[in-house]
Amino acid sequence: MRVSVQEPAPVPAGRTISFCKVCGGYTPHEWREGDGIVAKLCVTCFERDLLELLDRD
């Protein structure tokens, strides 16, 4: 008997939806490793930080 499995995946692999206080809403978060710790970072904030770094003189 075949069972069709519905993929429940609006969220990309490795990401999760969490509330971000900075963004004031639910945004994709990504697990990132650094200095032996794993942190869950808001992807929107992370990309904004990157753009600000690139913008700097």
Ligand SMILES: [Zn+2]
């Ligand atoms: Zn954010």
